[in-house]
Amino acid sequence: MDNRAIGVFDSGLGGLTAAQALRGLLPDERILYLADSYNMPYGEKNRARIVEMSRMDLRFLLEKGVKAVFIACGTATSNALEILEKESPVPVFGIVGPAAGKAAAATVNGRIGLLATRASVRAGSYQRAIRALDPRLAVTAQACPRFATMVEDGIFEKDDEKVLAAAAEYLPPLKQTEVDTVILGCTHYPLLADVIGEYMGAGVKLISAGAAAAERLAAFLGANGLLNSSGGHGGTEYYTTGAPEAFARTAELMLRQDVRGKLTGLEPFDKAGNM
Secondary structure, three states: OOOOOEEEEEOOOOOHHHHHHHHHHOOOOOEEEEEOHHHOOHHHOOHHHHHHHHHHHHHHHHHOOOOEEEEOOHHHHHHHHHHHHHHOOOOEEOOHHHHHHHHHHHOOOOEEEEEEOHHHHHHOHHHHHHHHHOOOOEEEEEEOHHHHHHHHOOOOOOOOHHHHHHHHHHOHHHHHOOOOEEEEOOOOHHHHHHHHHHHHOOOOEEEEHHHHHHHHHHHHHHHOOOOOOOOOOOOEEEEEOOOHHHHHHHHHHHHOOOOHHHEEEOOOHHHHOOO
8 A cells, every 4th residue: 555646747738648548447546646737838848958858847746745656747758758757756658658559459450640849750659569469569659739729728619620631731741641540649539539620530549648658557556566555536736837827727628527626736846947
């Protein structure tokens, strides 16, 4: 039994989809969710800066005494996971490996699509993970820089003109290569699953990287006796380095609940000197 909280971090609100999946699997656990919204989006930054920011996120959660860290960010996972794994005294989980495994198992025609940030596509982590499982698999990777920022702004309804325009811009390469499985490689993207699914067609399977990773983390905690078995229901505490009101407004749209009473605004880590 381990009653310490689970730490989750993302560049913004997208990781809430992963935290929500984790909450569904482990309702008794305490979750600390950190959104580094001040530095969002991570996906448009270079690797050195992504690693630097991810280290600050990890440090914050470790100072809170968490028992495991969940990187609910495809960009941070793709660029910083191996580094954080070595530097952290507690287990660190990313979203790339679990999603790659699910996609490799799901595809029938051997053609997998990847939707991710520019930095994730550039890092090639998803592609390498998939080909390590089966080198015969073909991956069509597409960077979708506007998807994450739209979700952060609360724009994710499938009939919104901006959402439809972005889908029409980003999805044709996947359609043309006739993929039968698509990895939503950024945790913002499940909020756009309706429009992505409709564009790609009913026969195409969508893999949520955040949900796949939540399943793996839950299984690890259970197998290693790290679950909170003290009884009662856990809760989620939220922290943001951005504007708290903006976080609360979009979080309410995403989660269908008011998080203001559980939300703490933080000084941006760079400004606070937490390097």
